[in-house]
Amino acid sequence: MVSFGGLARKLFGSANDRRVRSYQPKVQAIGALEAAMQKLSDDELAGKTAEFRQMIAEGKTIDDLLVPAFAVVREASRRVLKMRPFDVQLIGGMILNDNSIAEMKTGEGKTLVATLPVYLNALAGKGVHVVTVNDYLARRDAATMGRLYGFLGLTTGVIVHGLSDEERRAAYACDITYATNNELGFDYLRDNMKYDRTQMVQRGHNYAIVDEVDSILVDEARTPLIISGPLDDRSDLYTTIDAFIPRLSPEDYEIDEKQRSANFSEAGTEKLEKMLREAGLLKGNALYDVENVAIVHHVNNALKAHKLFQRDKDYIVRNDEVVIIDEFTGRMMPGRRYSDGQHQALEAKEKVTIQPENQTLASITFQNYFRMYDKLAGMTGTAATEAEEFSNIYGLDVVEVPTNLPIKRIDDHDEVYRTAEEKYQAIITEIKAAHEKGQPVLVGTTSIEKSELLATLLKQAGFQNFQVLNARYHEQEAYIVSQAGVPGAVTIATNMAGRGTDIQLGGNLEMRLERELEGMEPGPERDAREAAVVAEVKALKEKALAAGGLYVIASERHESRRIDNQLRGRSGRQGDPGRSKFYLSLQDDLMRIFGSDRMDGMLQKLGLKEGEAIVHPWINKALERAQKKVEARNFDIRKNLLKYDDVLNDQRKVIFEQRIELMDAPSISEYVADMRHDVVNEMVVQHIPERAYAEQWDAKGLKAAVQQTLNLDLPVEEWVKEEGIAEDDIRARLAEAADKAAAEKAERFGPEVMTYVERQVVLQTLDHLWREHIVNLDHLRSVIGFRGYAQRDPLQEYKAEAFELFQSLLNNLRSAVVSQLMRVEIMRQPAEQPPLPDMEAHHIDASTGEDEFGSRDRSQFLAEEATVAPENRDPNDPSTWGRVSRNEPCPCGSGQKYKHCHGAFA
Structure with missing residues (x-):
C-alpha cells in the first residue's frame, strides 16, 4: 500500500527534486550566453570582472549578477583549466551561493563547482574564504584554481602552516583565500590576543565555502579549538593516582561504553578515599568535598585511561609517547593531545614520560567560529544523514545534486556472521575471487589493529600482493590511493574520508606522469614515455571496467552511516561500474554494544552453521537503526557542547569587541x-x-x-x-x-x-x-x-x-x-609591543588525522623550522629534518624530490 507522502513524491518529486528543478531556468539562461562568451577575446572576457564590480558599485546585488558571472566562469574555466562545468555543476554552484550545502558524489568535481560562487561573491571585494581540511589541499586547490581567478583579474591567497603574520595579512587581503579550518580558527584567536590593531591579520568574515563540510562542522565540532600554554609539572601526582586503579576490583566502578563514561561505585569511592588519605592527597573527610574537585578530576581521568581507552585502538605508544589514533580515519595524530589531563593519565598508565599540562589561553568551537560568517556554504559527498544538525545549528539546508552520469554501482546487502574469524575468512575468500578476475579491491577497516590483522590473515592465506594504508604507513598514501583502481590491486585502508585523491580506474594518470617523468628533460624521449603511460593507463582502465570496476569491501560498520557512505562512494565515480558489500559479525563493536547476545542465541536456534552468513534487508535496517541511535547521541553531545560554549561565546564576543574598541x-x-x-x-x-x-x-x-x-x-x-x-x-x-x-x-x-x-x-x-x-x-x-x-x-x-x-x-x-x-612609572626607552605568550594549538581535523599545529612552540608562529645540515638529519625521523627545500632530495633517502615524497604530505 503506497502512503500519501509516497504518492505525492511520485507525482511531484521530493522537496530536494523540486529545489534542484527550481535552478533550471538559470541553467538555461547561462547556457544561452555561452555562444556570446565564446566570441569574446581573452581580454574582453577578463574585462567582465571590472564591469560586474561597477554594477555592484551602482547598486546591483550579487544575486543579480549570478547568470552572467557563472557564464563568464564557465568560459574562463574552459580556456584556462580545459574543463567546462556541466549543468549539474552549475546547479551545485547556485546551491553554494544560496547559503546551503551541496551534496555531490565522489569524483563529481566539487573543487571546480566552488569556483562559480567564489568568483561571484569575490566581486563585492570583501573577501571569500575557501576552507579545506588540510594544507596539501589548500595549496593544491589555490594553485590550480588560482590560475582561473588570476585570468579573471582576481587575487588568490593561501593560508597554511608556517607563514609569518605579514604573509597571512597579505593572503587575507586577497579577493579569495584558501585556508584550513584550523588555521582560520587559530588566526582568529591570535588576532584577539594582539595589542595593536595593525598586527591583526584577518579582515572580517564575509563568505566561506567549507569543503568536506561534514568533517569540519560535524566531526570536529565535538571539541573546541584550544590555544594553550604550559603549566607547572605535576607528573608525580599522575603517577601516584595511576597506581590506585589496578588495586580496584570490577565492583568498584561502572563503565558505560555507549556514553564513554566511567564512574566509581560507593564501595570504590570508599576504597579511593582510604588510598588518597594514606597518600596525603585527600583534604577534609570525603572525596567529593569541594576542596577535592581537582583530585576527583584526576582519579576520574585515571579510571577512564585504564578502563575506556584501549592501546592500539584509541592510541599507540611510540618513541616514549602516547600518540592518539583518530577514530574516523584510523590515522596517527602526532602532536595532538587529549585535554583536561586525560593525556597525562594515559602517559602515567603506559609508564612513558609525562608531559606538562597546559592552561587554556583562548578557545572557540568551529560551530561558533563559522557562525560568524555573514554567508556560509559547504560541500561534501555525504551530508544528508546529518541534515537536521546542519539545519539546527548552522541554518544550512542540504541539497543533493544529481550526478552528471547515472550511478552504476551495485550495493549488496550486508553479510552477518556469528564470529569475527568467520567474517574475516569470508572477506579473504572474496578478495581472492575479485583479484583473480582482475577487479581492483578496496578493503575498509575501522582501526589500525584491524587493518594489520587482515593483512596478516591475507599473508597466511598465501596472498602477498596488496597494500596497507593506515596510520603506521601513511607517508606514501596519496600515491597508494591514486593507484588503488589498477586491475587486480588490493588496498587495505582505515577510513577513507577526506583523502583528497580520487581512486580512478586504471590508476591516476596525473600522479603516474608526475612520478615517471620526474627529472626527464623535454624532448622526444619524454614525449614517448608520456604517450606510453597514457596508453597503459587507458588499457588498464578498460580492463578494470571489464572486471566490474572498483569493489569496496567493508570489514565492519562504523558508528556513523555517513562514514560508511564515504567508503562506498569511493566506487562508481562519474558513471563507472562498481560494487560494495559490508561483512559483519556479532562480535563487532556496533553489534556488541547494541545487544547482539539475543541475536546470537536466535541464530543458533535457527541452525546457522559455522561459515554461513545471514543476508537479509531486515538486518540492514536494524543496523541502520543502531547507527541512527549513535548519530543521535553524538548530535546531542555536540548540541550540548554548543549550549555551554554559547555562554562562553557571548562573553568572548564582549571581551574581543572591547579589545578592538580599545585598540581603535x-x-x-x-x-x-x-x-x-x-x-x-x-x-x-x-x-x-x-x-x-x-x-x-x-x-x-x-x-x-x-x-x-x-x-x-x-x-x-x-x-x-x-x-x-x-x-x-x-x-x-x-x-x-x-x-x-x-x-x-x-x-x-x-x-x-x-x-x-x-x-x-x-x-x-x-x-x-x-x-x-x-x-x-x-x-x-x-x-x-x-x-x-x-x-x-x-x-x-x-x-x-x-x-x-x-x-x-x-x-x-x-x-x-x-x-x-x-x-606605574615610565623608564625612558623605545616602546615595544609586549610579546604574545608561549602558545600551542590543539585540534585535529577528523578527515585527515593530521594536527597542523602539534605541540610545537607557537609564541610567534613566524617561520618554518630552521634549515638543518643534511648530515644531522635522521632519515627515519622527519622531526630532525628542519626546513627542507621543495626541490631538494627527500631526506628519507627515497631518491625523489622532497615535493614529490614527504613534502607532498607536509
Missing part, C-alpha cells in the same frame, strides 16, 4: 577615568554602609583601601570626623584626589606616552583575567553536572554562575587596572 580609540583616558570613579564608588559603598551613622563608617578600612588601590595617602579619618560630612562628599574628595594624581602623571609622561601605557595596561590585564576566567569556567563545567542530582538544570546553573564569574572579572579588571596605573 585614539585615547582611552575617559574609559580609564570611568574605571577609576567606579573603583572609588565601590570602596565607598563597601566601607560606608547606606543610611549608616558616621560613627559606624569604617574610616580605617577605607583609608587602607585607598592606599592599596589608589596609591594615595589621604586623611580619610580626619574627613570622617568633620561635622555634617556626607558619603557623597567623601566620594567626591577621593575621586578628585585620584583624578589629580592621574593628571599629574599624564602631564609628566606626556599625552602620547600616557595613552600607550593606559592601552597596554588595560589590554594586558584584561587578557590575564580572561585566561583565568576560562580556567574557572572549565572547572565549573567539570562539576556542574552533579547539580542534576539535586533536580536543578545544570545548564541554567552554569549560565547563572558563569555570569557571576564574568561580573567578578569586570570588577577585578577595574581594580587591577586602576591600581597599576596609579603606581
Whole structure:
C-alpha cells in the first residue's frame, strides 16, 4: 500500500527534486550566453570582472549578477583549466551561493563547482574564504584554481602552516583565500590576543565555502579549538593516582561504553578515599568535598585511561609517547593531545614520560567560529544523514545534486556472521575471487589493529600482493590511493574520508606522469614515455571496467552511516561500474554494544552453521537503526557542547569587541577615568554602609583601601570626623584626589606616552583575567553536572554562575587596572609591543588525522623550522629534518624530490 507522502513524491518529486528543478531556468539562461562568451577575446572576457564590480558599485546585488558571472566562469574555466562545468555543476554552484550545502558524489568535481560562487561573491571585494581540511589541499586547490581567478583579474591567497603574520595579512587581503579550518580558527584567536590593531591579520568574515563540510562542522565540532600554554609539572601526582586503579576490583566502578563514561561505585569511592588519605592527597573527610574537585578530576581521568581507552585502538605508544589514533580515519595524530589531563593519565598508565599540562589561553568551537560568517556554504559527498544538525545549528539546508552520469554501482546487502574469524575468512575468500578476475579491491577497516590483522590473515592465506594504508604507513598514501583502481590491486585502508585523491580506474594518470617523468628533460624521449603511460593507463582502465570496476569491501560498520557512505562512494565515480558489500559479525563493536547476545542465541536456534552468513534487508535496517541511535547521541553531545560554549561565546564576543574598541580609540583616558570613579564608588559603598551613622563608617578600612588601590595617602579619618560630612562628599574628595594624581602623571609622561601605557595596561590585564576566567569556567563545567542530582538544570546553573564569574572579572579588571596605573612609572626607552605568550594549538581535523599545529612552540608562529645540515638529519625521523627545500632530495633517502615524497604530505 503506497502512503500519501509516497504518492505525492511520485507525482511531484521530493522537496530536494523540486529545489534542484527550481535552478533550471538559470541553467538555461547561462547556457544561452555561452555562444556570446565564446566570441569574446581573452581580454574582453577578463574585462567582465571590472564591469560586474561597477554594477555592484551602482547598486546591483550579487544575486543579480549570478547568470552572467557563472557564464563568464564557465568560459574562463574552459580556456584556462580545459574543463567546462556541466549543468549539474552549475546547479551545485547556485546551491553554494544560496547559503546551503551541496551534496555531490565522489569524483563529481566539487573543487571546480566552488569556483562559480567564489568568483561571484569575490566581486563585492570583501573577501571569500575557501576552507579545506588540510594544507596539501589548500595549496593544491589555490594553485590550480588560482590560475582561473588570476585570468579573471582576481587575487588568490593561501593560508597554511608556517607563514609569518605579514604573509597571512597579505593572503587575507586577497579577493579569495584558501585556508584550513584550523588555521582560520587559530588566526582568529591570535588576532584577539594582539595589542595593536595593525598586527591583526584577518579582515572580517564575509563568505566561506567549507569543503568536506561534514568533517569540519560535524566531526570536529565535538571539541573546541584550544590555544594553550604550559603549566607547572605535576607528573608525580599522575603517577601516584595511576597506581590506585589496578588495586580496584570490577565492583568498584561502572563503565558505560555507549556514553564513554566511567564512574566509581560507593564501595570504590570508599576504597579511593582510604588510598588518597594514606597518600596525603585527600583534604577534609570525603572525596567529593569541594576542596577535592581537582583530585576527583584526576582519579576520574585515571579510571577512564585504564578502563575506556584501549592501546592500539584509541592510541599507540611510540618513541616514549602516547600518540592518539583518530577514530574516523584510523590515522596517527602526532602532536595532538587529549585535554583536561586525560593525556597525562594515559602517559602515567603506559609508564612513558609525562608531559606538562597546559592552561587554556583562548578557545572557540568551529560551530561558533563559522557562525560568524555573514554567508556560509559547504560541500561534501555525504551530508544528508546529518541534515537536521546542519539545519539546527548552522541554518544550512542540504541539497543533493544529481550526478552528471547515472550511478552504476551495485550495493549488496550486508553479510552477518556469528564470529569475527568467520567474517574475516569470508572477506579473504572474496578478495581472492575479485583479484583473480582482475577487479581492483578496496578493503575498509575501522582501526589500525584491524587493518594489520587482515593483512596478516591475507599473508597466511598465501596472498602477498596488496597494500596497507593506515596510520603506521601513511607517508606514501596519496600515491597508494591514486593507484588503488589498477586491475587486480588490493588496498587495505582505515577510513577513507577526506583523502583528497580520487581512486580512478586504471590508476591516476596525473600522479603516474608526475612520478615517471620526474627529472626527464623535454624532448622526444619524454614525449614517448608520456604517450606510453597514457596508453597503459587507458588499457588498464578498460580492463578494470571489464572486471566490474572498483569493489569496496567493508570489514565492519562504523558508528556513523555517513562514514560508511564515504567508503562506498569511493566506487562508481562519474558513471563507472562498481560494487560494495559490508561483512559483519556479532562480535563487532556496533553489534556488541547494541545487544547482539539475543541475536546470537536466535541464530543458533535457527541452525546457522559455522561459515554461513545471514543476508537479509531486515538486518540492514536494524543496523541502520543502531547507527541512527549513535548519530543521535553524538548530535546531542555536540548540541550540548554548543549550549555551554554559547555562554562562553557571548562573553568572548564582549571581551574581543572591547579589545578592538580599545585598540581603535585614539585615547582611552575617559574609559580609564570611568574605571577609576567606579573603583572609588565601590570602596565607598563597601566601607560606608547606606543610611549608616558616621560613627559606624569604617574610616580605617577605607583609608587602607585607598592606599592599596589608589596609591594615595589621604586623611580619610580626619574627613570622617568633620561635622555634617556626607558619603557623597567623601566620594567626591577621593575621586578628585585620584583624578589629580592621574593628571599629574599624564602631564609628566606626556599625552602620547600616557595613552600607550593606559592601552597596554588595560589590554594586558584584561587578557590575564580572561585566561583565568576560562580556567574557572572549565572547572565549573567539570562539576556542574552533579547539580542534576539535586533536580536543578545544570545548564541554567552554569549560565547563572558563569555570569557571576564574568561580573567578578569586570570588577577585578577595574581594580587591577586602576591600581597599576596609579603606581606605574615610565623608564625612558623605545616602546615595544609586549610579546604574545608561549602558545600551542590543539585540534585535529577528523578527515585527515593530521594536527597542523602539534605541540610545537607557537609564541610567534613566524617561520618554518630552521634549515638543518643534511648530515644531522635522521632519515627515519622527519622531526630532525628542519626546513627542507621543495626541490631538494627527500631526506628519507627515497631518491625523489622532497615535493614529490614527504613534502607532498607536509
